[in-house]
Amino acid sequence: KAGVTQTPRYLIKTRGQQVTLSCSPISGHRSVSWYQQTPGQGLQFLFEYFSETQRNKGNFPGRFSGRQFSNSRSEMNVSTLELGDSALYLCASSRLNPRDEQFFGPGTRLTVL
Amino acid sequence: AQSVTQPDIHITVSEGASLELRCNYSYGATPYLFWYVQSPGQGLQLLLKYFSGDTLVQGIKGFEAEFKRSQSSFNLRKPSVHWSDAAEYFCAVGFQGAQKLVFGQGTRLTINP
Numbered sequence: 001k002a003g004v005t006q007t008p009r010y011l012i013k014t015r016g017q018q019v020t021l022s023c024s025p026i027s028g029h030r031s032v033s034w035y036q037q038t039p040g041q042g043l044q045f046l047f048e049y050f051s052e053t054q055r056n057k058g059n060f061p062g063r064f065s066g067r068q069f070s071n072s073r074s075e076m077n078v079s080t081l082e083l084g085d086s087a088l089y090l091c092a093s094s095r096l097n098p099r100d101e102q103f104f105g106p107g108t109r110l111t112v113l
Numbered sequence: 114a115q116s117v118t119q120p121d122i123h124i125t126v127s128e129g130a131s132l133e134l135r136c137n138y139s140y141g142a143t144p145y146l147f148w149y150v151q152s153p154g155q156g157l158q159l160l161l162k163y164f165s166g167d168t169l170v171q172g173i174k175g176f177e178a179e180f181k182r183s184q185s186s187f188n189l190r191k192p193s194v195h196w197s198d199a200a201e202y203f204c205a206v207g208f209q210g211a212q213k214l215v216f217g218q219g220t221r222l223t224i225n226p
Contacts, residue, residue, distance in 0.1 A: 004156070031212050043203065043216035056213040090156055098210030099164055101147065104156035 002026065004093050004105035012111045018079040021108045025072050025093030031055075032074040033102060034066060037088040046089075049074055050096065078110075086112045115140050115208045119217035127225045128196055134189040134220050136204030145207035146187040147214065148178055152200045160202075162211075163187065174198070199224045 005024045013019050025032050033056075034046040045058040049068035066076040072093070078085055088109050092102035116139045126132055138144065145164055149157040161172025168180040178189045187204060204217040 033212050033214075035214075035216075042218045043205075043214075045213055045215065048212045050212075056209070058213075092157075094212055098207075098212065099145065101159055101162055101211050102214065103159070104149075106154075106156045 004091055004103055006089075006091050006105040006108050008108060009106065010109045010111075012113060013081050014113050015081055015083060017081050018077060019081060019110060020075050020077045021089055021091075021110070023074045023076075023091030023093075023105060025074070025091075026103055028095065029093035029103070030072050030096050031094045031100075031102075032068055032072065033092045033094075034074070034076050035090045035092065036060075037090060037107070038084075038086070043090070046076065081112045083112050086110060115144075115206070115215055117204055117206050117215050117217040119202075119204055119220050121220045122218065123221045123223065125223040125225060126194055129193050132189075132191045132194045132198070132222070134202050134204075134222070136187045136189065136217055138185050138187070138204075138206045140185070140206065140208055143180075143182065145211050146178075146180060147205040147207070147211070148172065148176070148187075148189045149203045149205060150200045151203065151219075157203065160189070194222075194224055196224045196226065198222060 007022045031050045033048040048056040052068045068074045088107045090107045092104045094100040094102045118137045148160040205214040
Protein backbone atom coordinates (compact mmCIF):
# COMPACT_ATOMS: atom_id res chain seq x y z
CA LYS A 1 0.00 0.00 0.00
CA ALA A 2 1.47 3.33 -1.01
CA GLY A 3 2.06 5.87 1.73
CA VAL A 4 1.19 9.54 1.85
CA THR A 5 2.86 11.42 -0.97
CA GLN A 6 3.60 15.12 -1.08
CA THR A 7 4.68 17.22 -4.02
CA PRO A 8 6.90 18.99 -4.56
CA ARG A 9 9.49 17.88 -2.01
CA TYR A 10 11.42 21.13 -2.18
CA LEU A 11 10.36 24.62 -3.15
CA ILE A 12 12.04 28.01 -3.20
CA LYS A 13 9.93 31.16 -3.43
CA THR A 14 10.42 34.86 -2.82
CA ARG A 15 8.53 37.11 -0.44
CA GLY A 16 5.14 38.18 -1.71
CA GLN A 17 4.64 35.18 -3.97
CA GLN A 18 2.09 32.47 -3.37
CA VAL A 19 2.60 28.72 -3.27
CA THR A 20 0.48 25.59 -3.57
CA LEU A 21 1.48 22.29 -1.99
CA SER A 22 -0.14 18.97 -2.81
CA CYS A 23 -0.86 15.88 -0.74
CA SER A 24 -2.16 12.48 -1.84
CA PRO A 25 -3.42 10.42 1.11
CA ILE A 26 -3.22 6.69 1.58
CA SER A 27 -5.88 4.92 -0.44
CA GLY A 28 -9.10 4.72 1.57
CA HIS A 29 -8.17 7.55 3.92
CA ARG A 30 -10.62 10.42 3.89
CA SER A 31 -9.12 12.78 6.45
CA VAL A 32 -6.12 14.94 5.58
CA SER A 33 -4.37 17.20 8.06
CA TRP A 34 -1.60 19.71 7.48
CA TYR A 35 1.16 20.72 9.88
CA GLN A 36 3.93 23.29 9.78
CA GLN A 37 7.30 22.38 11.30
CA THR A 38 9.86 25.07 12.11
CA PRO A 39 12.89 25.04 14.44
CA GLY A 40 11.40 27.82 16.55
CA GLN A 41 7.75 26.85 16.81
CA GLY A 42 7.99 23.11 16.34
CA LEU A 43 5.11 21.20 14.84
CA GLN A 44 1.89 23.17 14.60
CA PHE A 45 -1.48 22.08 13.28
CA LEU A 46 -2.75 24.08 10.32
CA PHE A 47 -6.07 22.48 9.36
CA GLU A 48 -7.85 19.22 8.68
CA TYR A 49 -10.15 18.31 5.82
CA PHE A 50 -12.65 15.50 5.71
CA SER A 51 -15.02 14.80 2.83
CA GLU A 52 -14.02 18.07 1.15
CA THR A 53 -14.92 20.12 4.24
CA GLN A 54 -12.60 21.83 6.68
CA ARG A 55 -13.31 20.10 9.97
CA ASN A 56 -10.62 21.62 12.20
CA LYS A 57 -8.47 24.72 11.99
CA GLY A 58 -5.36 25.86 13.82
CA ASN A 59 -4.25 29.38 14.71
CA PHE A 60 -2.77 30.54 11.45
CA PRO A 61 -3.57 33.70 9.49
CA GLY A 62 -5.96 33.66 6.57
CA ARG A 63 -3.02 33.59 4.15
CA PHE A 64 -2.96 29.87 4.81
CA SER A 65 -5.79 28.01 3.15
CA GLY A 66 -6.53 24.55 1.92
CA ARG A 67 -8.98 22.41 0.11
CA GLN A 68 -9.78 18.78 -0.47
CA PHE A 69 -11.01 17.13 -3.62
CA SER A 70 -13.53 14.35 -4.07
CA ASN A 71 -10.71 11.79 -4.34
CA SER A 72 -9.44 12.96 -0.90
CA ARG A 73 -6.34 14.60 -2.36
CA SER A 74 -5.62 17.90 -0.68
CA GLU A 75 -3.82 21.11 -1.46
CA MET A 76 -2.73 23.91 0.78
CA ASN A 77 -2.03 27.41 -0.41
CA VAL A 78 -0.02 30.17 1.18
CA SER A 79 -0.47 33.63 -0.28
CA THR A 80 1.76 36.67 0.13
CA LEU A 81 4.67 34.62 1.42
CA GLU A 82 6.74 35.93 4.32
CA LEU A 83 10.23 34.89 5.37
CA GLY A 84 8.73 33.24 8.45
CA ASP A 85 6.76 30.86 6.27
CA SER A 86 9.95 28.95 5.54
CA ALA A 87 9.25 25.53 7.03
CA LEU A 88 8.68 21.87 6.45
CA TYR A 89 5.00 21.34 5.65
CA LEU A 90 3.75 17.91 6.59
CA CYS A 91 0.58 16.27 5.41
CA ALA A 92 -1.03 13.39 7.29
CA SER A 93 -3.94 11.16 6.39
CA SER A 94 -6.21 8.92 8.39
CA ARG A 95 -9.49 7.08 8.12
CA LEU A 96 -12.69 8.63 9.40
CA ASN A 97 -12.84 7.54 13.05
CA PRO A 98 -11.50 10.00 15.67
CA ARG A 99 -9.34 7.16 17.00
CA ASP A 100 -7.70 6.44 13.66
CA GLU A 101 -4.08 7.50 13.83
CA GLN A 102 -2.47 9.74 11.27
CA PHE A 103 0.14 8.61 8.76
CA PHE A 104 2.56 11.31 7.70
CA GLY A 105 4.11 12.08 4.37
CA PRO A 106 7.77 13.09 3.90
CA GLY A 107 6.91 16.77 3.78
CA THR A 108 7.53 19.70 1.47
CA ARG A 109 10.48 21.91 2.37
CA LEU A 110 9.54 25.52 1.56
CA THR A 111 12.21 28.19 1.56
CA VAL A 112 11.15 31.82 1.25
CA LEU A 113 13.88 34.26 0.18
CA ALA B 114 -4.86 25.82 27.74
CA GLN B 115 -4.08 22.47 26.20
CA SER B 116 -0.34 21.89 26.01
CA VAL B 117 2.27 19.19 25.69
CA THR B 118 5.70 19.40 27.31
CA GLN B 119 8.78 17.39 26.55
CA PRO B 120 11.25 18.64 29.17
CA ASP B 121 14.37 17.21 27.55
CA ILE B 122 15.46 18.88 24.33
CA HIS B 123 18.46 16.61 23.80
CA ILE B 124 19.41 13.29 25.38
CA THR B 125 22.56 11.26 24.81
CA VAL B 126 22.74 7.61 25.78
CA SER B 127 25.19 4.82 25.09
CA GLU B 128 24.26 2.00 22.78
CA GLY B 129 22.72 -0.81 24.81
CA ALA B 130 21.63 1.48 27.63
CA SER B 131 18.03 2.00 28.65
CA LEU B 132 16.07 5.04 27.58
CA GLU B 133 13.20 7.06 28.97
CA LEU B 134 11.79 10.13 27.23
CA ARG B 135 9.39 12.26 29.21
CA CYS B 136 6.10 13.77 28.12
CA ASN B 137 3.54 15.71 30.15
CA TYR B 138 0.28 17.22 28.99
CA SER B 139 -2.19 19.69 30.34
CA TYR B 140 -5.82 18.75 29.85
CA GLY B 141 -8.85 18.07 32.02
CA ALA B 142 -9.73 14.68 30.56
CA THR B 143 -7.75 11.78 29.12
CA PRO B 144 -6.76 12.66 25.58
CA TYR B 145 -5.47 10.44 22.81
CA LEU B 146 -1.71 10.01 23.27
CA PHE B 147 0.95 9.23 20.68
CA TRP B 148 4.69 8.98 20.24
CA TYR B 149 6.17 9.65 16.81
CA VAL B 150 9.76 9.42 15.60
CA GLN B 151 11.34 11.54 12.88
CA SER B 152 14.63 10.71 11.20
CA PRO B 153 16.48 13.47 9.32
CA GLY B 154 14.74 14.39 6.10
CA GLN B 155 11.84 12.08 6.85
CA GLY B 156 8.24 12.44 7.88
CA LEU B 157 6.88 11.20 11.19
CA GLN B 158 6.48 7.52 11.97
CA LEU B 159 4.06 6.37 14.65
CA LEU B 160 5.71 4.36 17.43
CA LEU B 161 2.68 3.75 19.63
CA LYS B 162 -0.62 5.15 20.80
CA TYR B 163 -2.90 5.13 23.83
CA PHE B 164 -6.62 5.73 23.90
CA SER B 165 -7.87 3.79 26.92
CA GLY B 166 -7.48 0.52 28.78
CA ASP B 167 -4.15 -0.96 29.81
CA THR B 168 -1.87 1.93 30.72
CA LEU B 169 1.26 0.19 29.45
CA VAL B 170 1.30 0.09 25.66
CA GLN B 171 3.72 -1.67 23.37
CA GLY B 172 4.86 -0.18 20.11
CA ILE B 173 7.15 -0.89 17.22
CA LYS B 174 10.94 -1.19 17.38
CA GLY B 175 10.84 -2.41 20.99
CA PHE B 176 9.40 0.81 22.44
CA GLU B 177 6.77 0.98 25.15
CA ALA B 178 5.03 3.83 26.95
CA GLU B 179 3.16 4.14 30.21
CA PHE B 180 0.21 6.44 30.78
CA LYS B 181 -0.01 7.83 34.32
CA ARG B 182 -3.22 9.75 34.82
CA SER B 183 -2.20 11.17 38.22
CA GLN B 184 0.91 12.72 36.67
CA SER B 185 -0.60 13.60 33.27
CA SER B 186 2.38 11.82 31.76
CA PHE B 187 3.02 9.45 28.89
CA ASN B 188 6.71 8.53 29.02
CA LEU B 189 8.41 6.50 26.32
CA ARG B 190 10.85 3.75 27.25
CA LYS B 191 13.17 1.26 25.61
CA PRO B 192 15.24 -1.24 27.59
CA SER B 193 18.23 -1.25 25.23
CA VAL B 194 18.83 1.33 22.53
CA HIS B 195 20.44 0.68 19.16
CA TRP B 196 22.45 3.15 17.08
CA SER B 197 19.56 3.22 14.61
CA ASP B 198 17.32 4.75 17.30
CA ALA B 199 19.09 8.09 16.92
CA ALA B 200 16.36 10.47 15.77
CA GLU B 201 13.95 13.08 17.07
CA TYR B 202 11.02 11.89 19.14
CA PHE B 203 7.74 13.71 19.45
CA CYS B 204 4.99 13.23 21.96
CA ALA B 205 1.61 14.22 20.54
CA VAL B 206 -1.79 14.62 22.08
CA GLY B 207 -5.16 14.58 20.38
CA PHE B 208 -7.51 16.63 22.54
CA GLN B 209 -10.38 16.40 20.06
CA GLY B 210 -9.55 13.20 18.25
CA ALA B 211 -6.48 11.85 16.54
CA GLN B 212 -6.75 14.12 13.49
CA LYS B 213 -5.79 17.36 15.26
CA LEU B 214 -2.61 16.82 17.19
CA VAL B 215 -0.73 19.07 19.56
CA PHE B 216 2.95 18.18 19.58
CA GLY B 217 5.63 18.59 22.18
CA GLN B 218 8.83 20.38 21.17
CA GLY B 219 10.59 17.10 20.54
CA THR B 220 13.56 15.32 22.11
CA ARG B 221 16.62 14.72 19.98
CA LEU B 222 18.24 11.40 20.84
CA THR B 223 21.93 10.83 20.23
CA ILE B 224 23.46 7.37 20.64
CA ASN B 225 27.09 6.99 21.70
CA PRO B 226 28.81 3.89 20.31
